[in-house]
Amino acid sequence: MNKSIVQMKNIKYAYEDKMALNNINLTIPTGSFLGLVGPNGGGKTTLIKLILGLIKPQQGQISLFGQDITEFNDWNKIGFVSQKANSFNRGFPATVKEVVSTGLTAQVGYFKFFNQGHRQKIIEAVDLVGMSDYLNQNIGDLSGGQQQRIFIARALVSDPKFLILDEPTVGIDTENVQKFYQLLHKLNSEQNISLLLVSHDVGTMTKYANGVACLNKSIHFHGNTSDFTNLTEHQLSQFYGHDLNIVTHQH
DSSP states (O other): OOOOEEEEEEEEEEETTEEEEEEEEEETTTTTTEEEEETTSSHHHHHHHHTTTSSOOEEEEEEEEEETTTTTOOGGGGGOOOOTTTOOTOOOOBBHHHHHHHHHHHHHHHTTOOOHHHHHHHHHHHHTTTOOTEEEESSOOOOOOOOHHHHEEEEETTTOOOOEEEEEEEEHHHHHHHHHHHHHHHHHHHHHHHEEESSSOOOHTTOOOOOEEESSSEEEEEHHHHHHTTHHHHHHHHHHHHHOOOOOOOO
């Protein structure tokens, strides 16, 4: 059995008197490409914050890479790519190389010089996401899809074993969404990076993820993708709390 990257046991979290997560039990094995779906307000962001150690569970236990999160210090193993399409300042004066280099700050420190090894890691991360030709280009001149690849490169430059992506395709056109998912599939299958992808694009996500968890304050489904796609519309509506239409984009 694969070692678990994330294990959550009996997790509860509430904001004042409003329950956000109730009795969450979730295991993410090494090698997973797990899609996390659910309605707005269902607790997805709270779950991510718990995994990243930004907030502490009010009940239950979280383990990362087999270690209790209260003792876990190797945060370089975890990369995070946020939803940025609607908030990124396109006038920000930085090149692709400079943006990606900020992913090494935790290792190198602020106001420190990068050595040849660091510079090579930056080049390799940019190459891995297929953006080598844009290394010295201003980040603001790139398309939304290209920018998001660069933000993945920034997360990859510290050599994470686990990558969390929060709605990364918002604001990206359909053609580039397909390329983006293909990149994620490559990272998972060829680079052995485990992925947790939060997405409302259920139809596209299920073409690439090997597992799905449906979260609406509680885990209503956690299994492989084929079992999820075989759920009836009635079952999905019960999970989401409203009718759900899954749209599948054509390649």
